[in-house]
Amino acid sequence: MTRTDHVGNGAGKVYLLGAGPGDPELLTLKAVRALARADVVLIDDLVNRAVLEHVRPQARIVEVGKRGGCKSTPQAFIQKLMLRLARSGRVVARVKGGDPFVFGRGGEELEALRAAGVDCEVINGITAGIAAPAALGIPVTHRDYAVGVTFVTGHTKSGGGPNWQALAATGTTLVIYMGIANLAGICGDLLAAGMRADMPAAAIQSGTCEEQREVVATLGLLHRMVVAAGLSSPAIVVIGEVARLAHGAKGEIDASLRAA
Numbered sequence: 233m234t235r236t237d238h239v240g241n242g243a244g245k246v247y248l249l250g251a252g253p254g255d256p257e258l259l260t261l262k263a264v265r266a267l268a269r270a271d272v273v274l275i276d277d278l279v280n281r282a283v284l285e286h287v288r289p290q291a292r293i294v295e296v297g298k299r300g301g302c303k304s305t306p307q308a309f310i311q312k313l314m315l316r317l318a319r320s321g322r323v324v325a326r327v328k329g330g331d332p333f334v335f336g337r338g339g340e341e342l343e344a345l346r347a348a349g350v351d352c353e354v355i356n357g358i359t360a361g362i363a364a365p366a367a368l369g370i371p372v373t374h375r376d377y378a379v380g381v382t383f384v385t386g387h388t389k390s391g392g393g394p395n396w397q398a399l400a401a402t403g404t405t406l407v408i409y410m411g412i413a414n415l416a417g418i419c420g421d422l423l424a425a426g427m428r429a430d431m432p433a434a435a436i437q438s439g440t441c442e443e444q445r446e447v448v449a450t451l452g453l454l455h456r457m458v459v460a461a462g463l464s465s466p467a468i469v470v471i472g473e474v475a476r477l478a479h480g481a482k483g484e485i486d487a488s489l490r491a492a
């Protein structure tokens with residue numbers, strides 16, 4: 233007798249689950265097992281719908297998109313819904329793109345669930361900031377080129393933005409989430425902070441997905457080339473020597489140096 237045979241009885245549970253960057257084969261085995269157990273699936277709009285293949289036919293699927301600028305489900309509503317479902321004994325899979333704790337508000341949701349005494353389990357996913365560069369062959373911490381990697385958002389809650397000047401001085405690869413809308417400002421700030429205009433850089437839209445598109449350039453030309461290529465969100469921006477290792481990047485970087 234399993235809990236899912238008796239929806240509404242017993243204690244519910246929430247899986248805060250990362251679905252990975254897009255390629256449905258990058259789901260973890262744990263994620264697959266939790267999806268197969270769920271009574272209700274709350275799914276973010278960045279998540280590849282192919283993951284729903286693992287969900288039971290009788291499970292309820294709720295779309296809770298919140299992509300910037302589009303019609304969205306308020307965070308407070310999502311949290312209330314999760315609480316209500318778990319309290320009524322449902323097993324809930326809260327499915328997010330990438331990893332639930334990397335720029336995914338998983339932290340806020342976990343706090344709210346814990347405060348309410350709801351059983352909650354975090355299931356990691358592969359974050360886009362590693363997977364999208366890797367899809368081009370960029371190893372974000374290659375020891376010949378970087379002392380580490382910094383994951384940073386190009387779009388902050390306050391609108392203030394990170395301290396690009398300090399980041400430029402770290403010697404780490406910069407991996408920027410949600411950086412496309414403000415790319416001109418970000419590149420300008422990094423250049424103003426003294427980062428070389430010929431620093432290799434890449435932008436990868438829909439990394440690991442069938443519709444993946446990318447631009448490999450130099451910092452000085454990245455914004456212009458991203459605009460010319462029409463790249464848009466969701467995209468990861470990588471700035472650092474490691475971007476030199478993108479497949480076939482040498483030609484593109486040389487060409488952008490000539491164009492600069």
Ligand code: SAH
Pocket residue numbers: 253254278328329330331332333334335336358359360361364408409410411436437438439440441465466467468
């Ligand atoms: N939790 C997610 C990130 C959520 S924030 C993770 O760990 O990956 C949303 C941002 O992630 C997007 O604006 C974009 O910058 C990035 N992103 C998510 N999926 C992506 C993908 N397949 N390719 C490129 N960027 C992606």
